[in-house]
Structures are given as C-alpha cells and as structure tokens.
Amino acid sequence: MTIRNDMTLASVPVNAGLTAALKMDRAGVIGVIRNSAMKGRGGAGFPTGVKWNLAAAAQAPRKFVVCNADEGEPGTFKDRVILSEWPDLVFDGMTIAGYAIGAAEGILYLRGEYTYLRKGMEDCLAKRRGTSLLGERIRDKDGFSFDIHIHMGCGAYVCGEETALIESLEGHRGEARNRPPFPVNTGLNGAPTIVNNVETFAWAAAICVKGADWFKTIGTAKSTGPKILSVSGDVERPGVYEFPMGTTIQDVLKVAGGENAKTVVIGGASGHCVPAAEFSRAISYEDVATGGSVIVFGPGRDMLDAAENFLAFFADESCGQCTPCRIGNVRLLEGVRMLQRGECSTKYLHELCSLGETMQIASKCGLGQSSPNALLSIVKHFRHEILGRTPAEAKA
Amino acid sequence: MSQKNPCSEGDCRAPISQRPQVVPVSEAGDAIGSMIAATIDGHEIKVPLGTTILDAARRLGIHIPTLCHHDDLCVAGVCRICVVEVEGQRTLQASCAYPITQPIAIRTHSRKVRQARRHIIDLLLSEHYGECYSCFRNNNCELQALAKEYGVDFFRFGHPEKPLHNVDCSSYSVVRDMNKCVLCRRCVRTCIDLQEVGVLEAVGRGNRTTISTYLDKPLGDVVCINCGQCINRCPTGALRANDPTDEVWAAIDDPTKHVVIQTAPSPRAGIGEEFGMEPGTPMTWEMNTALRRCGFDKVFDTNFTADLTIIEEGTELILRLYKNLVLGDASQPLPQFTSCSPGWVKYIEHFYPEYLPHVSTCKSPQQMFGSLVKTWYAQINNLDPANIVSVALMPCSAKKFECNRPEMCDSGSKDVDYGLTTRELAQMIREAGVHLPEMPKSDFDDPFGTASGSGVIFGATGGVMEAALRSVIEFVSGKKVEDFYEHADIIPVRGFEGCRYVELRIPEAVGPVPGLIGHLVPDWNWIKGATVKVGVAHGTANAKRVMEDIKAGGKFSECHFIEFMACPGGCLGGGGQPIPTSPAIRQARARAIYQEDAAYGKTGKARKSHENPAVLRVYSEFLTDGPCGHKSHHLLHTHYTPRGKYIG
C-alpha cells in the first residue's frame, strides 16, 4: 500500500474542474489559478498562474501544454501514484490549461521507466475522447478543441528539466537550452509552451472545483495548498502522504514512523540534507523546498555513502554539455571517494566545496545548479563523520 | 559585404536552442522599445533590444573571456567561461547567450565571477591531456590563453597523466586528438550547422560525453569532406591538419631531389597573420624569398594553372552549352559545376552523386599544376620526373586528400606529392629562422611564374566565376569585358552572400571568336543575344541549398554555370588558413586578393586568363591540340567517384 493518508485528490470529482473552468472565460481561469497562489509542484516553485498568464499573452498560431511526467528525482514517486490513481485529474488540469492559454495540443511526457502506466492512461484518454472531454469543441464550447497524446521518454533524468524535455520532444539529445527565451514564449517547435508537473495539473483541476480560497487556506502564506510527499528510506511506513505546505519535518517523520532518524534528505539527490537538530524546519518554498522527495536516514547510515550514490547518479545523468556540471560532478565524486578512503586533505575538501558553490551558480540548468547541494549540506552537518577515516573502515 | 553570422540566416537548420534570439526591431532606430539601456561594470550603454551581454560589453571595450562562442557559429552557452553577474539573479548568466531585453545591471568581473571562471578553467585542465610545448597550437591556443589570463599556476583539480583516447590519423586531411578536446562543440556547430556535412556530433551522456563520428568510426571512413573548417574553429589542438612538413624537409635535404612548390593565392593573403601582421596584408613577394631560403628549388604560382583551368573549364562550358542546347545532347547536362574545390567535390560525391555528370571534368589548379610539372616542366628542363618532388601550398586541408586520390597520377606517379597548409608553411619558415615580413621581395620562377589577375581572384568566393566570365565573354562576343564592366570588375558575382544568382546578356552583335577555341564549334550564331545565367555558392550549407533548389526545379536549375566552394568565403577562408577566422578576417583577406587583381591592371599585366602569355605558350608548345584536346584530357581532366552518403 503506497498511499498512506487521506488524499484530497481522491475526493475531487472527475471532470468537475473542467466543467467549472469552461463556465468561466479564459482570463477568469487564469485569475483563479493566480489567486490560489499555487507554485509549481515540480520543485522549482514558479507561480503557476504567472506562467499560464505569460503563455496566454503570447501571440502565436500554435501553443502547447506539456505535462512533465518524467519523474526521475531519486526518492520521488508521487507522480506515479497520481498517474495510476487519478489520471483523469491530470488530464482535466491539462485541458483546463489548454483552455486558459489557448492551446489545442497537449503532450504528456511520460518517463520510459513508467511504460507500464501507459495502457491505463491511454484508456483514460480514449474514454475522454468518447465523452467530449477531449477533441473538437469540447463540451460544445465554441472554439475550444484540445487533445492530448502521450510521448514516452527513454531514460534520461535531465529531461525532467523543462527545456531539456522540449529538446527531447523535438527529437534531440536532452540538453537544456539557454534561457531566456523561456518556453512560455519560445518552447516546443518555437511555439509558446507551458511545462508543468503532474501534481500541478492535478491541483489546478482541484482548484477549479474547490476554489482558490480553499487552496489558500491550506499551507503558509508563501506556500499555499497541500503537497504530496514521497517518503522512503529508513521509515516504518514508506509511501506517499499529503501534508499541508509548511508541515515540519518532525511531523512528517512522526506520521511515517521515522522519529529516530539521523538526518533527512529533502528534495532528492538535488536536495538538501537536514540533520536531526533542524527537524523543526518546515517543508515549504520559503524554508526547505522539495518536489516531493523525503529520504530518511536512520542512525547507522553513513552519509558519505549517500553522497557517493548521489554524485555517481549526477555524473551519469548530467547531459554533458556544460563544463561545471559535466566535469564538476566527476571531481566531486572522486573527492567523496577520497574521503571514503581517508585520503582527502581539509584544504582539498575546501576546494571541492568552493567548486560546488561555483557549480550552483555557473551551471547551465537546474541539474548542475543543484547537484552539489547534497554534498555541501552533508559536509556542513556531518563534517565530524567524514574527515580522517582510516583505511580499515574505508570502503572501496 | 555582409558582417552577418552565417548561422543567423533564416533557414538555419540549428536547433531552436542554438539560434541567436531574434527580437523584432523597429525600422526607426530610436523608436521606443527598440533600444534598451544596460549598465555594465558601471558604464551605461544603449543597445538594440536582444543584443547579447557579450556584444554590449564588446561595444564598451569591456573584455569578457569566451571559449565556446564563435562569431561564425550559433549560440551554445556550454563552456560557461563567459558567465557574468546580472543584478537580482541568483545564478550567473552566460553573456554569449543572454539577450538584453530589459534594463539590467551587469558585473563582468566580480569575485563570484572570477572564482567561477577560475574553477571552470581548472576543471577543463583536469581533463585536458597534453603539454603545451608539444602542441601545434602552442601560443595560439584559447585554453592556454585563458589559463594565463586567470593566473593558473597549479592544477587545482589534477591533470591527466596518461592519454585517454587514441589519436585518429586515418584521414589524409584532418587529425583528431580527443585528449585535448574541451567539448566546446564549435566543431559540431561548424560541421552540422555551418557546413551541414554532419560528421561530428556530441555522443554519449554525462561524464562519458565525447565528440565523435558516426559509430565512432575513423574520420577517414565517414562522410567528412576534409574542408577543415572545424580545425579553424577549434580553440585547442584537438583538431589539426595532417602535417607532411617532415617529409617536405626530408625532400629539401635530399640533394638528388628537385623540390618545387606551387603557391595558391589565398595563403599569400593570410600568411602574414602567422607573423603578427594585420589580416589582409598580402605577403606574395616576401613569401617567394622566404620559400627559397627554406630551400625550395623553384617557387611557382598556382595562378598559372588557375588561368589554365579557366581556359579548359570555359571551353568545356562552351562545348557543353553547344552540345546540350544546340545539339540536344543530354549526356552533357547543365548547369556545369566547378570542380576546383576538393571539399565541394567530395561533398557532391557523397551527397549528390547523381549530379556528378554536371561537375566539370577539369582538375583543380593544384592538380593541373602537378600534371604539368612532372611532364612538360620535366621535359623542357631535362629532369627525371621521379626526382621531382612537387609540393603545393594551399589554404586548404582537403587538398591533402585530393593529391592522394588514386586518379591523380596522370603524370605516371603522384602528380602532387605533398599539400602544405598556410599554417604548416609558416611553421617551416619559422624553423628556417626567417621572419617573413622582413624578407626582400622577389618574383616567381618561370615558366609557371606568370599569372593573370583572374588567377588571383580564385581565392575569393565568386572569383572562379568572375575569371571564367572575363574569358567567356571575350571569347564569344569578340569584345572587351571592359565594354560591359568597368575595369573588368564583374561586381555582381562578388560578395559574401551565401547563394548568388546573376544573369548576363551576350550582345546581338558578336565579333570573331579567337582561334584558340574558334574551331571547336562549327558556328557561333546560337550564342548571340543569349542570357547567361550563373550561380555562386560558398560553404557547403549554401551548396546544399542550391542543390536542393536544382532538385526542386528552382531558378538555379536554369543556370548554365555554378561556382561551388566548400569553405565560407571561398579559399581565403579555407581549412588550412591561419587561426582564428571570423567574418571580419575573411573580408580583410578578400580585400587583399581583389587589390592584387587590381594591381595587375595598374601595372599593365594581364587580368584575363586567356591573355596570360605563359598559358598561350603551353598550348603552343605542349598541349598542341588545344583546350579540351586529347592531351589536355589525359593530363588536365579527371573523373569522379560516386560515394553516396551511406557509411559502410
């Protein structure tokens, strides 16, 4: 059993969001999303209403709505649950977005690892086409046609970055683009494109049903609404949980059964390591931001092993175009292995940390900018554990 | 002449991510919204909306270091050396890729920026194998220059001790050493976007990313056309030409060998750059002296065979026109394509083999020269051709491949033994202890020392066409070119526009056709009042455009004659020319070439190929059955190999 607590999304009636949206004009829909103050659920936290508004304002004969279902962040699996349990809500949200920005085409970019979800989703799309929820003149709304097709990813984490995802859709290597121009102006095939996370679309549908005010009453002033978290690692009850934004780490751990944790990595491999002393911090955009990944480390865990795992991941998954990310992650990985062998001088550790700071600001896309996060926070909080290892306890 | 980045043109095939952002700018330069104010290091500047930070900084004279950026190429933003701080933004921005669309304040060398650049250089060095003093780019390497600029005095993140890649020497023309590659992808953008040949691409992902060929095959086995444009744009020594200077020195040192060198027009316009001169400083006569001091026995002018090419190719054109248009002989298809660019020849062999019958059968000037040196020259000087070593100084890397083609042995052995690039010759001159700019001037040796201005302009795009037209017009009209074009400068075919189409009218009243070719066709009335349609394309991307237009039956399919050059700008932008290259440098070299042509006129020398007395001598003494005769067919004409684009 993956779903561990009550999910608001489970109680949102299918298609009600779209029905409510079609009663409004386009500006009205964007107004509702803006009023909800929802920020993107993929992790970067860009206000969804602002993004939709920019795309709506762009003048173009063709626009695209893209759902980013390339969920690849280590420790994140909430989109898998949403897509298998409530695909209709996601498609509802995409259709609402299409209506709001004036797009006729929607694409759901599903990661190749989730191919087994495709059948159910295609069935869902077929059903929607049969009931005038997709296709020409949706629900007899004049001038509104919209259809969605599923595009399969083929095993590249970096395609979760929106511009890399667009490159991949265009048949290229998934290499991030320079920004600006932003996808809302120049996206897929040069057309204005919005790329939102699976969860964002689902909440957008929920907001159209329940209203922006409902959404705002949940969470904090700067991080409104509920958030679905994927909890894994050393906990008794791993799975997906819904919490209001602003919930503290210790509350999450209490519900999931991981109170004795030594540390928690929030945000996956590109996230931050929060030690037990800071478990009162809140999961929110203004404090500890996450796209949904909560990985819990029990008392016996060696954080250098975690750092090694993360950096090996990035060395492999970097798209390989920009210098800081392509080479930087390899040097950091080698550094961690030196620490594991007890061969790293303090001075060199400082060099590596300084390199990590450069990667955070000089890399081309979010992957390289966030890949050093975990290591830097582990060095900050667990310095006493990682220096001066003797080869006896060092691992290969 | 256009200053445009060739990749900014409308039909650029680069992915959207690499195209420069085009912001519509109002016609009125000072209209509201067309200009934007930015502050760079405290200096205010107003620039057109969409100008990159890098361009804006350059206008202010502020230097921002770059590595992956190149004036000829699409935007990449991958090396991150050019990052700057934009006020209010958490991350640094790549100045080569960031368009200014709102008022911003920029700091180009804050502590963060300096630290990031230093880290990036350190990272590149941690994967860059090789020692500067054993690299041909020593003192002309952008990575080395950056290391100096940022005071690198130790390898912060280590340095490879062993090579990780084998050097690919499979090509006659281009050598690839991935140990020195910094993955800036200039070669990829050159090969795929600028030239549209598509040999090099980024392959693999993450830390395994490399630049490679299809299935990592050796360069000699893929569709590489040897144009060497990637060499000219590589910031390091990862790409270089296959260098035969050791063999050339050995021949010079061998007293039994008679070593002759022919020199093409473009190296003279470029070699000064290797000795610190401004681009566009011609070094023709100084170079002659330097070559003799190096030990070459004879110094000849390829322009002589350029003139010969014009006679042969012009004759072939007239014959084709007659056979095709008058006799209706479809085996002589039109338009006729030029054949002097070996990069273009290999391009059409790979990509449009079905059009090979359109290609002139004339050898290139280099190979015509080779044939004559080991036959006629040997004969009149009582030399054993086996003891002649024929060297060609070319602006070109593809010429190295050309002289190794098996069909280029009509003299009995290799017609041209070695092709040297401008860069390699500069190296030989330096080794000989000669400082080129200080050399006294001297002339070429006879009998291949006399050229016309038409031979000189072969170096620039449109030059072959102009030279051919100068002769063809005079052949068929019996009038002087000057009657139609002032100073015989056929301006419409000049310029740097990628594809050019020009129509010229032959007058109704034509004079007698000269005896040299007059006998080839029974009557000349068919050409009276005809409109000659010609085309010019430079860079294989433009060649592709013209070829696709021909395939689709567009206006270029109606042409009679089309000049194709593989390299942007023509030979003066060749893959063997000094590094760096840019639109501005190529324009400066073109100016030098056209000035030399004009100087021929001012000093009373021939400016038209058929007026070259040495050419007339060859036809009267050696090729006695005239242009396109039997002997010329044997020695000066060739055939081609349909290669196709499938890679076996």
Place this chain on the structure above:
Amino acid sequence: MLNTQQDRLMAEIDELVTRHGSQRNALIPILQSLQTRHHTISDFAMQAVADRLGVHPVEVYGVVTFYAFLNEEYHGRFVIRLCRTISCDMAGKEAVARQLCNDLGIEFGQTTPDGRFTLEWANCIGMCDQGPAMLVNDQVFTRVTSEKVHDILASCEKAFSPHTPQTEEEHAL
C-alpha cells in the same frame, strides 16, 4: 538474404515514418519502436532513419547514445534494469545484484551469450518505497530479494519454452 532483411527493415521504417511523420520530432518515437521490436537500433536502421528524416546519421547516433533506453548494441529479449539509486541501495540492492550476476553468469552491462538477458543498472525508477526494485522490460518488480531472483528469471525463461508460440519478431532473430 542480407538484402531481404534490410528491405524488410526499410519497409518497417517507412511505415513508422508514415505513422509518426518525417519531421525531426518523430525521431525518438521511431527509434523507440525499433528498439522494442529488434532489441537494438542497428547501423542500417540508424542510417535509414536519418535518411528518411533528413538528418545526419551521426545525429541519430548522438541521440541513441544519449538515452539509456536506446541502444546501438544488441540487447537481450529481456532487459533487466536493477535500480541502484539511494532508497533501493539502502534497501539492499547489492545482494540482488550479486544473485542476478550469479544466476545469469554475466556482469552488469552484459548480455547473455544466448541473447536472452541483458543486465543493466537503472537510475531511480520511482519505486523507492518498495525497494529494491527492478524493471524487466516494461514490467516492474518490487521488494526483490536474492531468493526471488531465480523465480523471476524462470518466469522469463518460460517465454522461450518450445510450447510457447513465438512471435514473428523472434523468428527474425
């Protein structure tokens, strides 16, 4: 013989181009179909697709080498991808990995000599709450233990038993 195989592949590519279009956008869907049907994207296929879409073969090669699920080398009928990322690592993927190697007689990154199995690492496959997890082709297996490895492999082997009718593609192997 060789020609007929190439002709058949060419016809298949033409059909895929008809379905997906001849724009570059169609490249990855076409490659995915070829990968699924043939367990590899062959040299000939890459050049043929490049030709039909008007791109350079090296660009297709660049794409194939970028994505983990596209391969220019032959992959087995069953591709086993064991997740090596943090949660599965903490849940004990190492023991599963060893047993997979032992039972198949190959290392990670290799294909069994009979062409049946390919063993690879995967980065996070989104089963972090049920690790160790692995994919066998499109099918996901969770809470895999070293004891379960044999049963999973045996269920795959059944596909090769003489009683199971083979698909047309397998004949082509």
